[in-house]
Amino acid sequence: MSDPKSPPSPERVLGLLQTMCLIREFEEAAGTALAAGHVRGSVHQYTGQEAIAAGVCCHLNRTDYVSSHHRGHGHAIAKGVSPSRMMCELFGRQGGTSNGKGGSMHIADFSQGMLGANGVVPDGVTMAVGAAHAIKMQARPEIVVAFFGDGAMNRGPLFEAFNWVKLFDLPVLFVCEDNGYSVTLRTRDVTGGPPAVERLGAFGIPVSQVNGNDVLAVQQAAGDLIAKVRSGGGPHFLHASTYRWYGHLAYDKGLYRDALEVERARQDDCLLNAQHWLMQNGTSAQRVESVREAARQQIEQAVQLALKAPYPSEATAFTEVQDLGSPVWPG
Amino acid sequence: MARMTYAQAACLALRQEMERDAMVWALGEDVGPEGGVAGQYLGLQKHFGAARIVDTPISESMIMSAAIGSALLGMRPVAELRYADFALCAADEIINQAAKIRYMLDGQVRVPMVIRQPMGMRWGMAAQHSQSHENLWVGTPGLVVVAPATPADNHGLLKAAIRADDPVVFMEHKELWLETGDVDESAEPIDIGKAAVRRVGTDITLLSWSKTANNCLAAADLLAAQGVYAEVIDLRTLWPWDRDTVFSSIQKTQRVLIAHESPRVGGFGGELLGDIAEAFWGQLKARPVRLGSPRIPVPYSKPLEDMCRVGPEKIAQAAALLCRALA
Numbered sequence: 001m002s003d004p005k006s007p008p009s010p011e012r013v014l015g016l017l018q019t020m021c022l023i024r025e026f027e028e029a030a031g032t033a034l035a036a037g038h039v040r041g042s043v044h045q046y047t048g049q050e051a052i053a054a055g056v057c058c059h060l061n062r063t064d065y066v067s068s069h070h071r072g073h074g075h076a077i078a079k080g081v082s083p084s085r086m087m088c089e090l091f092g093r094q095g096g097t098s099n100g101k102g103g104s105m106h107i108a109d110f111s112q113g114m115l116g117a118n119g120v121v122p123d124g125v126t127m128a129v130g131a132a133h134a135i136k137m138q139a140r141p142e143i144v145v146a147f148f149g150d151g152a153m154n155r156g157p158l159f160e161a162f163n164w165v166k167l168f169d170l171p172v173l174f175v176c177e178d179n180g181y182s183v184t185l186r187t188r189d190v191t192g193g194p195p196a197v198e199r200l201g202a203f204g205i206p207v208s209q210v211n212g213n214d215v216l217a218v219q220q221a222a223g224d225l226i227a228k229v230r231s232g233g234g235p236h237f238l239h240a241s242t243y244r245w246y247g248h249l250a251y252d253k254g255l256y257r258d259a260l261e262v263e264r265a266r267q268d269d270c271l272l273n274a275q276h277w278l279m280q281n282g283t284s285a286q287r288v289e290s291v292r293e294a295a296r297q298q299i300e301q302a303v304q305l306a307l308k309a310p311y312p313s314e315a316t317a318f319t320e321v322q323d324l325g326s327p328v329w330p331g
Numbered sequence: 332m333a334r335m336t337y338a339q340a341a342c343l344a345l346r347q348e349m350e351r352d353a354m355v356w357a358l359g360e361d362v363g364p365e366g367g368v369a370g371q372y373l374g375l376q377k378h379f380g381a382a383r384i385v386d387t388p389i390s391e392s393m394i395m396s397a398a399i400g401s402a403l404l405g406m407r408p409v410a411e412l413r414y415a416d417f418a419l420c421a422a423d424e425i426i427n428q429a430a431k432i433r434y435m436l437d438g439q440v441r442v443p444m445v446i447r448q449p450m451g452m453r454w455g456m457a458a459q460h461s462q463s464h465e466n467l468w469v470g471t472p473g474l475v476v477v478a479p480a481t482p483a484d485n486h487g488l489l490k491a492a493i494r495a496d497d498p499v500v501f502m503e504h505k506e507l508w509l510e511t512g513d514v515d516e517s518a519e520p521i522d523i524g525k526a527a528v529r530r531v532g533t534d535i536t537l538l539s540w541s542k543t544a545n546n547c548l549a550a551a552d553l554l555a556a557q558g559v560y561a562e563v564i565d566l567r568t569l570w571p572w573d574r575d576t577v578f579s580s581i582q583k584t585q586r587v588l589i590a591h592e593s594p595r596v597g598g599f600g601g602e603l604l605g606d607i608a609e610a611f612w613g614q615l616k617a618r619p620v621r622l623g624s625p626r627i628p629v630p631y632s633k634p635l636e637d638m639c640r641v642g643p644e645k646i647a648q649a650a651a652l653l654c655r656a657l658a
Contacts, residue, residue, distance in 0.1 A: 157392035
């Protein structure tokens with residue numbers, strides 16, 4: 001952690017770039033592996049939104065918690081979960097974060113404070129509030145960051161959570177990653193009244209807004225808010241505008257979107273934005289490229305590891321269901 | 332040993348477990364000064380403080396999520412959902428999260444919690460305040476389902492549910508709150524998964540749980556007057572259910588009648604009967620029978636509501652038919 005008020009050093013921004021590159025490479029590799037048939041089911045790529053996970057999680061201790069949603073790879077990587085174990089999980093292999101029982105939407109690593117991606121909107125958020133309730137009851141120093149999309153802002157339980165977090169004054173930073181889409185629909189087309197960010201005032205939760213494609217801005221805003229939450233300032237809300245480069249999930253080509261809109265978003269690439277800043281502030285192009293190359297190699301190694309990892313044995317399908325009345329295998 | 336109501340027995344169990352383990356807390360609507368809908372939390376907030384007996388807004392999703400989230404961080408929550416009907420407002424959190432997190436994360440974490448959802452008909456509360464949908468929870472892998480019928484069982488099983496490392500759906504019956512019975516205040520928790528043989532008999536096994544198990548006991552009295560001696564088994568735990576006790580009883584009586592308050596169609600009785608039929612094919616002296624409510628929403632008016640009840644007379648009549656040769 002650093003003083004959020006101090007201007008970021010190029011070294012620090014290089015660290016953020018490294019996280020963003022790892023996420024970008026992971027998502028590209030996941031898409032390729034899905035197309036090749038190594039990965040099944042839902043893979044929701046975070047591509048384009050990397051600056052938010054990187055800029056927020058850089059302020060967290062390992063013991064702090066994050067909760068995520070279906071588009072959760074970026075948060076896991078930024079919180080320190082091993083990309084190799086994550087890739088193994090996507091490949092359904094032993095050695096994955098859940099040894100193949102969870103897949104993309106259920107990646108968690110409690111040893112890194114990653115409470116889990118989640119397949120149901122907005123349950124990651126409501127349970128994050130529950131985790132914060134436990135932190136308060138146990139008088140622990142940690143905080144919880146709950147990531148969610150703009151689509152979640154039309155789900156009822158989220159409003160129960162906003163009331164609850166304020167009522168019990170819990171240490172939560174909400175991070176709304178507004179990519180403009182609720183699956184295939186524009187969120188603004190399915191929202192009556194004012195947009196998400198204007199609703200929070202009604203709950204008495206302070207809101208900050210940031211350009212989610214600018215990692216320097218995100219890390220600055222998040223640092224400020226996390227310091228407030230950590231020092232007992234109660235819940236805060238960060239709204240980060242961004243764009244989802246790909247469809248809702250890897251199978252979805254996103255053809256319901258205007259090609260020009262996608263092209264414009266790709267030009268406002270958070271990775272390129274960070275690279276430009278670095279080069280304007282004295283970092284060599286070579287240094288920047290070496291960060292990208294290192295990420296490429298790390299993810300390629302993760303894919304190779306996942307390909308070689310064994311599938312879980314059939315017997316493991318019957319373990320960790322429950323203690324009392326657990327099923328037996330073979331049945 | 333003390334005489335107390337079913338509600339008081341639950342209150343005692345929670346008090347004892349909260350004294351024993353500082354990680355136990357309870358949350359729900361009106362559990363504070365009000366003491367719960369039936370006094371099952373009476374005096375606890377005064378004793379343990381508002382941080383451990385937590386009055387909540389009418390936010391079932393968030394009640395369950397707070398319980399689950401806290402369990403992920405080592406707490407042992409007791410979530411009160413007031414009525415089983417309202418547990419449906421938190422069905423997502425119960426079924427998609429609490430029941431599956433341990434499995435989805437391959438054991439990185441457990442979700443020890445009690446999900447209290449009082450069930451059943453009482454006072455003409457009509458279709459949205461009278462349901463018993465234990466079958467929904469029994470059909471959800473990851474959950475344990477408990478439905479006590481006596482004050483002593485409510486005491487011993489609630490203690491066991493709080494100490495269990497699984498999410499336990501705990502279904503008290505609303506018409507039992509004021510029933511009294513002897514409770515050994517220093518009793519150890521009752522093993523989850525153990526049925527109780529509430530009455531020993533030779534001619535037919537009456538298999539039930541919750542309030543309907545008490546109706547079976549009353550039915551056994553009626554049957555005895557006709558010279559039919561029924562064995563009454565109170566399952567107490569629906570998942571896991573006590574196959575050994577049930578099967579050894581049926582082995583002996585060679586007749587079985589299953590009774591429950593929830594609709595017969597899709598009810599848990601069907602699952603039990605399926606297993607019994609597989610195990611006892613050709614060995615029974617009479618066809619096995621299930622009784623349950625008709626597949627209608629619970630109506631309001633008393634004579635209509637009564638049509639949904641599986642009372643002692645109905646049970647005795649059906650059992651007597653199966654035992655005709657004896658009469």
